[in-house]
Amino acid sequence: MNEHGGGLMNVTRTHRRWAAPVVALVAVAALVGLLPHMGFTGGSKAPLWTEKGAHAQNVQMQIPDWVRLSREAKPAVVNISTKFNIESQAGPQLGGRPDDRSFEDFFKRFFDEGPRHPIRAGGSGFILNANGYIVTNNHVVENAADIQVKLGDGRELPAKVMGRDPKTDLALLKVEATGLPVLPLGDSTALQVGEPVMAIGNPFGLEQTVTTGIVSATGRVIGSGPYDNFIQTDASINPGNSGGPLINARGEVIGINTAIFSRTGGSVGIGFAVPSSLAKTVLTQLADHGKVERGWLGVSIQPLTQELAKSFKRGDSSGALVSSVTEGSPADRAGMKAGDVIVEFNGKKVAKATDLPGLVAEMPVGKDVPIVVMRDGREMRLNAHIARLEDESPVKAAATEGQGQLGLSVQPITPPVARELGLKVNEGVLVRDVVEGGRAAEAGIRAGDVIVEVNRQPVRTVDDLKARVDKQAKNEPIVMLVNRAGQTMYVAIPAA
Known part of the structure; x- marks a missing residue:
C-alpha cells in the first residue's frame, strides 16, 4: 500500500541519540488520530489547545511575514532531552507497533546500537497549553528514565509523560509551569499544495532553527502504519527537527515534523509531517485518559x-x-x-x-x-x-502486488501438508513454484501462497484451479484470492 525507492533511498525519522556526557543533540517527531472542534479535557473542561478564528482573507495570496511569524512562534518551541538507563539498552524505540520490525527497517535510525550504559537522546516539541502541555513523539520518550525540557526562555524543567500512543507515535508531556507561550493548532484539512510553511526545531543541536518551504503534497503514505496521512514539505527538516511544528502563514501549527526521505540522513527537500487535524482527538484522549481508544x-x-x-x-x-x-x-x-x-x-x-x-x-x-x-x-x-x-x-x-505468462506449479493441500503449514485440508491449493518472468510471478504470486479463490469461485483442488483458469476469457484478467502467511489478499493476473 506504499511506494518507496530501492536501496539508495531511506525514509528515516529525524531523531538522534548520544552517549553521556556528550553535548545534547536534539530530535523528535509525531503523527496521529482525529479531531473534535476544540480541545477540551474531560476533567476541568479547560481547553487543551487554542485555535485562531476564521480568517476572511485568502492567506495563500499573501507573502508570509516570516520574520514576524518566527519571532512569535520560537518561544513556544522546546528542546527535549531524554536519558535511558542500561535496562533500556538501545534507548528510544520506534513505536511498539505490531509491525515494528518492518517499521524499524523502513525508518532507519540515525544511530548504531550503543554501549550498555546511560544514553542521552533528544528532539523538538512545542507548547500546546499555557499550563505546560507539550507535544512530541512516543519513540523519543518511550522507556526514558528522565525527560528534561528546555524552554525558549532558557529554563530547563523535568517533564512527565501524560500519555503515549505507540500506534501513531505521539506523546503528550507536562511540565510544572504556568503562563507559557503557546502555538495554536490550525486546520490541516484546509491545506493546499503550494502553500507556504515554516519549520522550527533543533537540527543537529542547533536550537531554534527556522526553515521555510511549501506544502509539496498531502495524504502521503510512507509505510509507517495504517494511519499514514502525512503532509509532505520541502522545508528543510533534519535530525533534531522531529516533534517540532510545521507552521502555516497564519502562525498555526498544521503539522508535526516527523520524517525525511534521504540518501544521506540529511535533508534533500522531502520531509513529512503529521497533520494537525489528525492529532487533535489523540491529544485530547492522551490528556484525559493517558491512552487512545479506537x-x-x-x-x-x-x-x-x-x-x-x-x-x-x-x-x-x-x-x-x-x-x-x-x-x-x-x-x-x-x-x-x-x-x-x-x-x-x-x-x-x-x-x-x-x-x-x-x-x-x-x-x-x-x-x-x-x-x-x-x-x-x-x-x-x-x-x-x-x-x-x-x-x-x-x-x-493487505499488501498489494505487482502486475504483469501465467507460470506456476501447485499441489493439493494433503493432511501432512496441512499439518506442517497450519492449513485446512481441501481449502485451496498450495503454490510450489513460480516461473520467473511469468504472468503469475509478475502479478506477485509467490511460492508458499495458498490459492483459495479464482474469479470469486472457491478452489479446493488442483482440478478446480485448472477449470477456473481455463474458463476465463483470454482478454480478461484472472483474479485470485490468496492466503499468504495467514493474511488474504486479492491478486489480479492481467490478460495475456
Whole structure:
C-alpha cells in the first residue's frame, strides 16, 4: 500500500541519540488520530489547545511575514532531552507497533546500537497549553528514565509523560509551569499544495532553527502504519527537527515534523509531517485518559487497482477492497464479505483504501455506523456496531502486488501438508513454484501462497484451479484470492 525507492533511498525519522556526557543533540517527531472542534479535557473542561478564528482573507495570496511569524512562534518551541538507563539498552524505540520490525527497517535510525550504559537522546516539541502541555513523539520518550525540557526562555524543567500512543507515535508531556507561550493548532484539512510553511526545531543541536518551504503534497503514505496521512514539505527538516511544528502563514501549527526521505540522513527537500487535524482527538484522549481508544471494524483491506476494479464490476478504482473479514467482528455481524468494496463509511466517501483506517479509528466504541459497499456491481447498505480496537486485533492493510505468462506449479493441500503449514485440508491449493518472468510471478504470486479463490469461485483442488483458469476469457484478467502467511489478499493476473 506504499511506494518507496530501492536501496539508495531511506525514509528515516529525524531523531538522534548520544552517549553521556556528550553535548545534547536534539530530535523528535509525531503523527496521529482525529479531531473534535476544540480541545477540551474531560476533567476541568479547560481547553487543551487554542485555535485562531476564521480568517476572511485568502492567506495563500499573501507573502508570509516570516520574520514576524518566527519571532512569535520560537518561544513556544522546546528542546527535549531524554536519558535511558542500561535496562533500556538501545534507548528510544520506534513505536511498539505490531509491525515494528518492518517499521524499524523502513525508518532507519540515525544511530548504531550503543554501549550498555546511560544514553542521552533528544528532539523538538512545542507548547500546546499555557499550563505546560507539550507535544512530541512516543519513540523519543518511550522507556526514558528522565525527560528534561528546555524552554525558549532558557529554563530547563523535568517533564512527565501524560500519555503515549505507540500506534501513531505521539506523546503528550507536562511540565510544572504556568503562563507559557503557546502555538495554536490550525486546520490541516484546509491545506493546499503550494502553500507556504515554516519549520522550527533543533537540527543537529542547533536550537531554534527556522526553515521555510511549501506544502509539496498531502495524504502521503510512507509505510509507517495504517494511519499514514502525512503532509509532505520541502522545508528543510533534519535530525533534531522531529516533534517540532510545521507552521502555516497564519502562525498555526498544521503539522508535526516527523520524517525525511534521504540518501544521506540529511535533508534533500522531502520531509513529512503529521497533520494537525489528525492529532487533535489523540491529544485530547492522551490528556484525559493517558491512552487512545479506537474503533474496530474487523476487515483486511487493499487498494482497488484498475485490473481488480474491472473484475469486481467497478467503473473506477475508488474505494477500499475487502480482502478478508474477521469472524465474529462488527463487519462480519453486519454481513460484510471478502470482495466487497467499501465506498462510504459513516456518511463519508472512501476514495482510497488508506482513507478507511482513520475513519474507523475515530469512531466511538459502541456506535452504529452506516456503511455503503459495492458487491458484484450492486450497492448494498450495511450497519456495523463498532467495537474497541485491541492490541491483538490490529487494523490490517493487505499488501498489494505487482502486475504483469501465467507460470506456476501447485499441489493439493494433503493432511501432512496441512499439518506442517497450519492449513485446512481441501481449502485451496498450495503454490510450489513460480516461473520467473511469468504472468503469475509478475502479478506477485509467490511460492508458499495458498490459492483459495479464482474469479470469486472457491478452489479446493488442483482440478478446480485448472477449470477456473481455463474458463476465463483470454482478454480478461484472472483474479485470485490468496492466503499468504495467514493474511488474504486479492491478486489480479492481467490478460495475456
